[in-house]
Amino acid sequence: MGLSKPKIVDFAPLIDRVEGRLSSLTTFLNYGQILTMVNSILSSLPTYYMSTIKLPKKVIMHIDRARRHCLWRKTAEVSAKTHSLAAWDMVCKPKNKGGLGIINLEFQNCALLLKHLDKFFNKQDIPGVKLIWTNYYPDASLPPHACKEMGSFWWKDIIRLIPLFRAIAQITPHGEDSALFWKDDWHGTDPCFAEQFKVLFSYAAKEDISIFGFMNDQNLTNQFYLPISPQALQEWNTLQNLIAHVSLNNEDDHWGYKWSHPGFQSKQVYSLFYDHLSVDLPLTFIWKSKCTLKLKVFLYGF
Structure with missing residues (x-):
């Protein structure tokens, strides 16, 4: 190559x-x-x-x-x-x-390539993963899928699979900015908060804010366009109750998967293409x- x-x-x-x-x-x-x-x-x-x-x-x-x-x-x-x-x-x-x-072969190709995203988002101790994080994403304030495409042709082909990867992922946040607060499935309540609280999300000032960034600043003035509707305020109160117990530290986020088997498996991804x-x-x-x-x-x- x-x-x-x-x-x-x-x-x-x-x-x-x-x-x-x-x-x-x-x-x-x-x-x-x-x-x-x-x-x-x-x-x-x-x-x-x-x-x-x-x-x-x-x-x-x-x-x-x-x-x-x-x-x-x-x-x-x-x-x-x-x-x-x-x-x-x-x-x-x-x-x-x-x-x-x-x-x-097209489905198999996607399933096999997703293993690179598994290594990337879980920040495995691999030289290639460290190189990509250091060179392409030195600013840790935004998750990679909230940034514009960058890098080599190989990496661009990989990151175009991120929507598929996010659809099968279940994130456990710890403190890194690798996941989106509104658009990623991290709280265990399927669907994501953007779909669950549609009215409140329509007022969001930062749609692509990270989990860490939102949890550290839950001021209504900073996070939403005011004034918000009564229905949005009701959803805000519900959302606060859901995230009240969430505590973050300085460890890396863990990206798991929605199937019962631990770790990433290309076979499981391939079967999802025909799951419907x-x-x-x-x-x-x-x-x-x-x-x-x-x-x-x-x-x-x-």
Whole structure:
């Protein structure tokens, strides 16, 4: 990885490796064996790249073409047209949600890159994390996601994932200015205060104030545009009761997550992309059955 953003041609070795795995022998495999090959080999080849940088959509398109060709093809020629038995978006869904469980590379790329934000916001003792905080965010009065984009092409791609990261994060504030008072989920009351107290938030003078900055100055004159409405005043009293027990110290904030397992897990993030889909009970029964994978894929297509 250089100082400039990689071009499409720079990913040619990756695309060639994926297409090079399309052996003519796969034409003699059944759909169950081909599905295993797509998931275990072709989908795993870009993992190292996706853990480091955001892949361009055109690169993902080329890799998906090779994976789709491997799954449905009838000839050994990569350029030959194939007749897909199901839409690609559909087969990329999890098996219990109506798909074949093939990894969606765009979603997987985002899930893998979020680990960099986990290290960054938790201020892990890593040289790269220290370098970013020191060079890009020397002023600790504003959280990083309240500042304008800055830094290298790599870091800009990472910080554009902050809205997704904040949606899955649960912050425990201690005293650092790494989280927003109004817009981040830090009090354990979902949704955030900006959504919970909409009328009061409409009077806020500093919408992007940090938790530390608000807790140290709760003067109505400094925090809101006066006068405020009676409903806003009622919400202010409710908000004060909620944050009355909050105490801050000089330790780093802790960014946890809304799932039950401790620590960041890319697998959990990936599953959230399909969390809104309902479970397909007949297909769940098929995939959990003890018949061979060949028959399971056949029943899926049937």
